[in-house]
Amino acid sequence: MAKANAVVGQSGGPTGVINASLVGVIEEAKKHPGIKNLYGAVHAVAGMVKDEFINLKKLSPTVLKDVAASPSSALGSSRDKPDEAYCAKILEVFKKRDIRYFFYIGGNDSANTAHIINVMAEKSGYELRAFHIPKTIDNDLLVTDHCPGYGTAAKFEACALIGDDLDNRSLPGIKIDVIMGRHAGFLTAAAALGRQRDDDGPHLLYFPERGVSMDKFLGDVEGVYKKLGRCVIAVSEGMCDTDGVVWTKKIAENSEKDAHGNIQLSGTGVLADYLAGQVKGKLGIKRVRADTFGYLQRSFAGLQSPVDVKEARQCGRMAVKFSMKEDSGSVAMERLGSTSSPQAGSGKKYAVKYVRTELSNVAEKTKSMPDEFINEQGNGVTKAFIEYAMPLTGGVPKSNHLSSHPRV
Amino acid sequence: MAKANAVVGQSGGPTGVINASLVGVIEEAKKHPGIKNLYGAVHAVAGMVKDEFINLKKLSPTVLKDVAASPSSALGSSRDKPDEAYCAKILEVFKKRDIRYFFYIGGNDSANTAHIINVMAEKSGYELRAFHIPKTIDNDLLVTDHCPGYGTAAKFEACALIGDDLDNRSLPGIKIDVIMGRHAGFLTAAAALGRQRDDDGPHLLYFPERGVSMDKFLGDVEGVYKKLGRCVIAVSEGMCDTDGVVWTKKIAENSEKDAHGNIQLSGTGVLADYLAGQVKGKLGIKRVRADTFGYLQRSFAGLQSPVDVKEARQCGRMAVKFSMKEDSGSVAMERLGSTSSPQAGSGKKYAVKYVRTELSNVAEKTKSMPDEFINEQGNGVTKAFIEYAMPLTGGVPKSNHLSSHPRV
Numbered sequence: 001m002a003k004a005n006a007v008v009g010q011s012g013g014p015t016g017v018i019n020a021s022l023v024g025v026i027e028e029a030k031k032h033p034g035i036k037n038l039y040g041a042v043h044a045v046a047g048m049v050k051d052e053f054i055n056l057k058k059l060s061p062t063v064l065k066d067v068a069a070s071p072s073s074a075l076g077s078s079r080d081k082p083d084e085a086y087c088a089k090i091l092e093v094f095k096k097r098d099i100r101y102f103f104y105i106g107g108n109d110s111a112n113t114a115h116i117i118n119v120m121a122e123k124s125g126y127e128l129r130a131f132h133i134p135k136t137i138d139n140d141l142l143v144t145d146h147c148p149g150y151g152t153a154a155k156f157e158a159c160a161l162i163g164d165d166l167d168n169r170s171l172p173g174i175k176i177d178v179i180m181g182r183h184a185g186f187l188t189a190a191a192a193l194g195r196q197r198d199d200d201g202p203h204l205l206y207f208p209e210r211g212v213s214m215d216k217f218l219g220d221v222e223g224v225y226k227k228l229g230r231c232v233i234a235v236s237e238g239m240c241d242t243d244g245v246v247w248t249k250k251i252a253e254n255s256e257k258d259a260h261g262n263i264q265l266s267g268t269g270v271l272a273d274y275l276a277g278q279v280k281g282k283l284g285i286k287r288v289r290a291d292t293f294g295y296l297q298r299s300f301a302g303l304q305s306p307v308d309v310k311e312a313r314q315c316g317r318m319a320v321k322f323s324m325k326e327d328s329g330s331v332a333m334e335r336l337g338s339t340s341s342p343q344a345g346s347g348k349k350y351a352v353k354y355v356r357t358e359l360s361n362v363a364e365k366t367k368s369m370p371d372e373f374i375n376e377q378g379n380g381v382t383k384a385f386i387e388y389a390m391p392l393t394g395g396v397p398k399s400n401h402l403s404s405h406p407r408v
Numbered sequence: 409m410a411k412a413n414a415v416v417g418q419s420g421g422p423t424g425v426i427n428a429s430l431v432g433v434i435e436e437a438k439k440h441p442g443i444k445n446l447y448g449a450v451h452a453v454a455g456m457v458k459d460e461f462i463n464l465k466k467l468s469p470t471v472l473k474d475v476a477a478s479p480s481s482a483l484g485s486s487r488d489k490p491d492e493a494y495c496a497k498i499l500e501v502f503k504k505r506d507i508r509y510f511f512y513i514g515g516n517d518s519a520n521t522a523h524i525i526n527v528m529a530e531k532s533g534y535e536l537r538a539f540h541i542p543k544t545i546d547n548d549l550l551v552t553d554h555c556p557g558y559g560t561a562a563k564f565e566a567c568a569l570i571g572d573d574l575d576n577r578s579l580p581g582i583k584i585d586v587i588m589g590r591h592a593g594f595l596t597a598a599a600a601l602g603r604q605r606d607d608d609g610p611h612l613l614y615f616p617e618r619g620v621s622m623d624k625f626l627g628d629v630e631g632v633y634k635k636l637g638r639c640v641i642a643v644s645e646g647m648c649d650t651d652g653v654v655w656t657k658k659i660a661e662n663s664e665k666d667a668h669g670n671i672q673l674s675g676t677g678v679l680a681d682y683l684a685g686q687v688k689g690k691l692g693i694k695r696v697r698a699d700t701f702g703y704l705q706r707s708f709a710g711l712q713s714p715v716d717v718k719e720a721r722q723c724g725r726m727a728v729k730f731s732m733k734e735d736s737g738s739v740a741m742e743r744l745g746s747t748s749s750p751q752a753g754s755g756k757k758y759a760v761k762y763v764r765t766e767l768s769n770v771a772e773k774t775k776s777m778p779d780e781f782i783n784e785q786g787n788g789v790t791k792a793f794i795e796y797a798m799p800l801t802g803g804v805p806k807s808n809h810l811s812s813h814p815r816v
Contacts, residue, residue, distance in 0.1 A: 014575050042811055054813040066808035072574035076811040079579065163707035166480035167422050171487065175703070194709065268684075268698060269677015276676075290676055294699030295583070299571035301602065302805035303711070397710035400474035403450055403484040405462040 001127055003034055004100035006320075008056065009041035009048065010073035010135075011106030011113070015149030016156075016304050017312035018135045021105045022075065023068040024316025025133070026056050032324055035101060044078035044106075045113060048090045051097075068313065071299040073105075081109055087116045095126060103319050105133040108141055111330050112363035118328045131319040132330035132359055135312070137298050139186035140366040143357045144332035148315050151308030151392030153180075153297055154190035157234075158396040160293065162194035165201035165232050166401055172230035173287025174221060174279050177202070178272045180297050182238035185209050185369045187297070190389055191234035192381045194396050199404075201232025208238035208246075209368045210378035214278065220379050222283050237271060237292075247271060268292050305394040311352065318354040329356040350391035409535055411442055412508035414728075416464065417449035417456065418481035418543075419514030419521070423557030424564075424712050425720035426543045429513045430483065431476040432724025433541070434464050440732055443509060452486035452514075453521060456498045459505075476721065479707040489517055495524045503534060511727050513541040516549055519738050520771035526736045539727040540738035540767055543720070545706050547594035548774040551765045552740035556723050559716030559800035561588075561705055562598035565642075566804040568701065570602035573609035573640050574809055580638035581695025582629060582687050585610070586680045588705050590646035593617050593777045595705070598797055599642035600789045602804050607812075609640025616646035616654075617776045618786035622686065624650075628787050630691050645679060645700075655679060676700050715802040719760065726762040737764040758799035 008025045010018050022040075029038045039053035047053065054075075059067075067074045082090065094102065094117075104114045111132040121128035134141050137153035157179060168175045179188040185207025192202060203224045206212055224231040240246045251274045272290035280288045315331045322329060333352040373385035390396075416433045418426050430448075437446045447461035455461065462483075467475075475482045490498065502510065502525075512522045519540040529536035542549050545561035565587060576583045587596040593615025600610060611632045614620055632639040648654045659682045680698035688696045723739045730737060741760040781793035798804075 010578075014578050016571075037816075039816065040810060040813075042815070053816055054810060055816045056810075059810070059813075063808060063810075066806050067810060069805065070574060070807040070809065071571045072809070073578040074574075074808065074810040077578040159708055159710040160704055162709035163424075163479045164703055166478060166482075166709070167703055167707040170418075170422050170481040170485040269681055269700060273677055289703065291702030291704065292677060292700065293704065295572055295575055295697065296568055296699065296701065296704065299575040301567040301570035301574070301807055303567070397477065398474050399478040399709055400471055400482065401478065401480070401484075402448060402462060402464075402467070402471075402475060402482040405448075405467075407450070408445075408447065408461055408463045 001034065001100060003036050005037045005039060005098050006035045006101035006103065007039045007041055007048065007053065007094070007099045008103040009044040009105065010075050010077055011044040011104060011110040012077060012136070014072035014077060014299050015135055015137050016071045016152035016299070017148050017308050018105055019070055019074045020068045020309045020312035021133050021135060021148060021316035023064050024313035025103050025320055026059065026064060028317040028320035030057055032320065034324060039097070039099065040075045043076035045080050045082050045086065045090060046078040047076070048093055049086065051093050069304070071301055082113050082116065084116065087113065087120055091117055091120050091126070094128065100128050101323050102128060102130040103133060104130070105135050105316070107136040108362060108364050108366055111359055114328070115359035115363040118359060129323040130328040130359065131323050132362060133315050133319045134331060137187060138181055138184050140184040140368070141362055142365045142367050143330070143361050145335040145352065146333065146392055148308060148312035150186060151305035151394065152303065153187055154193060154389055155305045155393040155396060156297055156300055156303055157187060157190040158193035158393060159303065161191040161202050161232070161234065162397060162399050166399060168201060168230050168232050169401055169403060173289065174225065174231050174285055176233045176235060176272055176275050176290035178235050178237055178290065178292040180293065181208065181236040183208050183366060183368065185236050188234050188236040189369060189373060189381045189385055193386065193390055193393060196399060199228055202234040203228070203231050204233045204379045205381060206235045206239050206379060207369060207374060208236050208240055210374055211240045211242040211244055212378060213242050218278060218282055221279055225285060235271065235275065268294055305392060307392055307394040314354060322356045326356055328359055330359050330362040332357045409442065409508060411444050413445045413447060413506050414443045414509035414511065415447045415449055415456065415461065415502070415507045416511040417452040417513070418483050418485055419452040419512060419518040420485060420544070422480035422485060422707050423543055423545050424479045424560035424707065425556050425716050426513055427478055427482045428476045428717045428720035429541050429543060429556055429724035431472050432721035433511050433728055434467065434472060436725040436728035438465060440728065442732060447505070447507065448483045451484035453488050453490050453494065453498060454486040455484070456501055457494065459501050477712070479709055490521050490524065492524065495521065495528055499525055499528050499534070502536065508536050509731050510536060510538040511541060512538070513543050513724070515544045516770060516772050516774055519767055522736070523767035523771040526767060537731040538736040538767065539731050540770060541723050541727045542739060542770070545595060546589055546592050548592040548776070549770055550773045550775050551738070551769050553743040553760065554741065554800055556716060556720035558594060559713035559802065560711065561595055562601060562797055563713045563801040563804060564705055564708055564711055565595060565598040566601035566801060567711065569599040569610055569640070569642065570805060570807050574807060576609060576638050576640050577809055577811060581697065582633065582639050582693055584641045584643060584680055584683050584698035586643050586645055586698065586700040588701065589616065589644040591616050591774060591776065593644050596642050596644040597777060597781060597789045597793055601794065601798055601801060604807060607636055610642040611636070611639050612641045612787045613789060614643045614647050614787060615777060615782060616644050616648055618782055619648045619650040619652055620786060621650050626686060626690055629687055633693060643679070643683065676702055713800060713802040715800055722762060730764045734764055736767055738767050738770040740765045
């Protein structure tokens with residue numbers, strides 16, 4: 001392909017390392033004389049249709065360093081889901097600006113946008129290389145072993161629950177934490193990564209992949225409380241009943257019938273507050289507290305998994321490298337060797353290799369947690385999950401307490 | 409005083425460095441042959457009346473290191489507020505065990521407990537040295553320049569808002585964050601410590617010290633939104649109206665009259681969800697999101713202010729040192745030199761000295777943010793606050809974004 005311009009955009013919900021991928025694209029693009037200008041699309045596809053770009057090759061190393069360490073999408077993001085007409089407008093801008101390399105960092109919707117534009121370009125005989133660079137804290141994209149952004153968010157959950165469990169140990173009661181994840185439970189599962197002793201919480205975890213009734217939930221909580229005098233629970237926001245209907249929907253439907261919940265029908269605290277109400281009302285436990293972690297999970301500053309940062313950056317670099325010699329595609333990571341956690345001291349050292357897959361393999365599709373990661377009861381994770389996820393966090397803080405030391 | 413035993417306890421809500429103070433007490437107590445055994449009271453005063461103690465001098469350096477780095481109260485805490493009868497029981501246990509040094513890490517209630525027991529011991533002619541070691545994320549204790557625990561929680565708020573503001577910049581709209589602090593706004597004010605550019609959020613901050621009407625709040629939000637197309641807001645949970653009635657109480661009272669709020673009367677999300685409802689309903693802004701930070705603020709693992717850790721540890725050490733030569737009291741920090749932030753590059757280097765004050769000066773009392781820390785409008789902080797609080801965090805992460813770079 002003749003010398004041409006390139007564009008990069010960041011789409012969907014921010015993560016802690018989506019900027020590392022952006023910086024990876026910039027660094028690599030600078031090395032290839034085939035790429036004339038590298039344009040950054042301001043607010044993703046919205047900026048592409050509005051022809052709003054900034055020049056990324058001119059940024060100083062200091063700016064790039066600070067951007068790579070910052071959470072959220074430095075170029076601005078967008079929630080637009082472009083249809084054919086929207087994509088046609090983007091392609092017009094690409095043609096006008098002689099953009100023939102398109103790098104798009106995002107989830108499955110972003111892969112789909114890249115796919116649509118790519119097919120459209122092919123049909124119109126316009127040479128374009130469109131690459132999707134995976135990003136999502138939900139970890140739900142196909143093909144890739146895991147997604148950049150997940151390791152950092154997983155580390156956040158681990159740190160949150162290490163602290164929350166120590167807090168609950170100090171002032172015992174029931175603590176419920178509602179964690180992001182509407183369809184996949186990977187992020188909620190990560191709450192278990194901080195456990196360091198047999199009686200450490202979270203003692204119960206609930207995932208959208210396994211429907212659970214309110215009775216089963218309350219029975220589980222009562223069981224742990226009777227045994228330990230306390231219970232820490234991590235619940236996916238997308239948690240559903242055995243019939244597959246999400247709890248939040250059921251809560252809304254039953255809001256007038258139920259005396260315990262003090263329900264509100266919208267807002268961020270609804271599931272947490274409802275569950276706290278149930279535990280208080282039906283189990284008669286006094287000290288019950290519930291938190292909804294919210295946006296902190298995806299954009300807390302100063303907390304990155306070093307493994308995640310490195311991989312996110314490399315995914316950005318690899319997209320540019322692949323685009324120099326191959327067709328369009330999506331960057332994926334393949335895990336090499338054993339899945340064992342380095343912390344456990346067993347198995348081979350964790351490593352990945354970067355491969356290219358077709359855009360259509362990633363576009364629009366999502367994956368759930370595999371069965372082997374969820375325990376039989378549907379209320380916890382397995383060793384296989386810990387071995388899968390721990391290396392992605394780059395390790396979690398060691399903690400200790402004294403309250404179980406022998407009395408004198 | 410003849411050789412005798414000592415006890416240490418941790419009371420009230422956990423912080424990120426209350427264990428550093430505990431380890432400071434242990435380290436220093438080991439140096440003084442006047443202290444025979446150092447007992448750790450399990451669950452604070454509750455353990456003292458139940459005669460439940462562990463031997464702290466026997467702990468290994470590794471355990472002490474991990475404990476000092478762990479959030480929450482390693483010995484367990486208690487919410488009991490001992491009255492005279494309760495304190496009399498504690499004194500009995502002290503006498504039985506020949507405990508004549510009493511170190512109590514906590515807030516103003518803990519200072520009061522130490523004070524009551526101290527007076528009681530004096531009256532009964534029992535030689536006792538009772539020392540209070542300050543701790544609270546609220547930063548509301550008297551005499552001391554600031555409280556151990558605040559610097560770490562302030563750093564958490566800064567990191568949270570740096571990320572949240574970048575998130576909001578990436579996907580613009582209104583973001584409301586409800587921050588701990590029922591009577592003092594120090595913690596909410598700390599949300600401003602991450603601001604690095606003129607248009608960085610939080611753009612508005614509200615403190616219990618300054619009553620604000622819902623109309624004024626909505627007007628402020630609309631003003632920022634019109635100017636920037638977005639707005640990030642930090643609100644103290646104890647925020648009140650101009651008549652001094654807290655917003656949450658007003659919400660409950662007006663819940664049937666108001667169409668916008670979708671109110672629930674209890675639970676953690678109530679204020680955040682109500683404010684989001686108001687902004688959506690009354691200002692007609694579509695993208696509005698609200699989070700309540702909850703317990704993460706006091707017990708997130710892996711995030712400590714190095715300055716706070718050092719000072720908390722030193723407060724523990726100093727309590728033991730003072731007890732060797734002085735009467736009972738509370739440890740306080742006096743700030744030396746200028747209050748200027750090291751980041752600002754101006755003024756003298758930040759430093760403190762440790763002094764002893766009377767227990768009665770700290771017991772039961774609280775302080776609010778001084779006027780000079782709050783702006784005239786009552787919706788933001790002053791430079792004086794930044795200079796006061798920044799050194800306590802040990803610095804905050806540098807961030808950057810690209811969306812305001814010139815278009816090409």
